[in-house]
Structure formats: structure tokens, C-alpha cells
Amino acid sequence: MFGDNLKRIRKKSKLTQSELGNMVGVTGAYIQQLEKRRKSNPSLEVIVKICDALNVLPWEITEGDETMSKAIVSYITSLSPEELKESKNDIDIQLDSLTTFVKTILKEFKDLDLSTKEFNDFSLIVASWLREYFELTTRAKIKELINENSANKK
Structure with missing residues (x-):
């Protein structure tokens, strides 16, 4: 799911939650909440900023998370x-x-x-x-x- 993927990729990038939060423009606590699934609906803008900071594509970080994948597809189909x-x-x-x-x-x-x-x-x-x-x-x-x-x- 998104939180698990986020944590795995963040750790692989050797970033702390605070460092990633600073890169994205959110707090480290917010990143922690995403990873622990306490927050489950980050905006598409935040997802893209996270992906940019971690150098991954949106579908890599949302893989296995049907809700997130649907949000991205929904955005693309709204164009x-x-x-x-x-x-x-x-x-x-x-x-x-x-x-x-x-x-x-x-x-x-x-x-x-x-x-x-x-x-x-x-x-x-x-x-x-x-x-x-x-x-x-x-x-x-x-x-x-x-x-x-x-x-x-x-």
C-alpha cells in the first residue's frame, strides 16, 4: 500500500521523515502519518512532490493501493x-x-x-x-x- 511503499522507498533513499517532509513542503510528522496510514488522502500535488523528491514515478509509490491509483487515474481522466x-x-x-x-x-x-x-x-x-x-x-x-x-x- 501507499504508506508501506512510501516508507520503503524513503528508507532506500536514505532520507528521514523530516528530510523528506522538508523537500516536499510538509512536516516530518505528516510523512509519518502517511507511512502509518493515519492520513490516507494526500493531494495529488503532494504525491507528485513526494515522487519528485524520491525520484520515482507516481505509480511506483501507489502500487498496490487501489484508492491512490484510482485518484491518479481520476485526475488524468479529468483532463x-x-x-x-x-x-x-x-x-x-x-x-x-x-x-x-x-x-x-x-x-x-x-x-x-x-x-x-x-x-x-x-x-x-x-x-x-x-x-x-x-x-x-x-x-x-x-x-x-x-x-x-x-x-x-x-
């Missing part, structure tokens, strides 16, 4: 068609950039005589770069949409 189209276009542009990047790498390395193990190792490195890039850009886009949505409500 207007224009916002969704803009997000899709941004993702398409990112995927095009990634495709070009991979093609460039493969072109540079196609003439090398790599053993199967070397090629597999290289493939894993490239895959991890791509995953990290996509996660960072996805997190940034989610944060941007939430900030825009918050500004529009004010």
Missing part, C-alpha cells in the same frame, strides 16, 4: 481533450527523439565486432538510459499539468 492531446503530442515528440537517439547509437556501433555478451550488456545500458530519460520527462510533464491545473483553479 480536457486539449490537455490530453497536448500530452500525447509531447510524448510522441519524446518517442521520436528516443527513436532517433537509438538509431544513432546503433549506426555508430553496427560496425563494431561485439560479442553476444558485450552486445547484451550494451543493450541493457541503452535500455536503462532510455527508461531513465522517459521517466524523467514523464514526471516533469505530470508535474507541469498539475501546476497548470492548480493555477487554473485559483
Whole structure:
């Protein structure tokens, strides 16, 4: 559940509850309440700030927590068609950039005589770069949409 995931990921990041709270703009006591399930409905903005501080994506921290997952899905489905189209276009542009990047790498390395193990190792490195890039850009886009949505409500 969310509280258990939060605690596990926070500890893995070697942060105290107070340190994470300071990074997010809440108290360490609030983080403790989330971890112990005394508070169960943090705002989506707080979830995104926690994810940003811990360098994880929202679905990683809400995994196994149906209520939290539904809240994120509910937020995404509340976006207007224009916002969704803009997000899709941004993702398409990112995927095009990634495709070009991979093609460039493969072109540079196609003439090398790599053993199967070397090629597999290289493939894993490239895959991890791509995953990290996509996660960072996805997190940034989610944060941007939430900030825009918050500004529009004010």
C-alpha cells in the first residue's frame, strides 16, 4: 500500500521523515502519518512532490493501493481533450527523439565486432538510459499539468 511503499522507498533513499517532509513542503510528522496510514488522502500535488523528491514515478509509490491509483487515474481522466492531446503530442515528440537517439547509437556501433555478451550488456545500458530519460520527462510533464491545473483553479 501507499504508506508501506512510501516508507520503503524513503528508507532506500536514505532520507528521514523530516528530510523528506522538508523537500516536499510538509512536516516530518505528516510523512509519518502517511507511512502509518493515519492520513490516507494526500493531494495529488503532494504525491507528485513526494515522487519528485524520491525520484520515482507516481505509480511506483501507489502500487498496490487501489484508492491512490484510482485518484491518479481520476485526475488524468479529468483532463480536457486539449490537455490530453497536448500530452500525447509531447510524448510522441519524446518517442521520436528516443527513436532517433537509438538509431544513432546503433549506426555508430553496427560496425563494431561485439560479442553476444558485450552486445547484451550494451543493450541493457541503452535500455536503462532510455527508461531513465522517459521517466524523467514523464514526471516533469505530470508535474507541469498539475501546476497548470492548480493555477487554473485559483
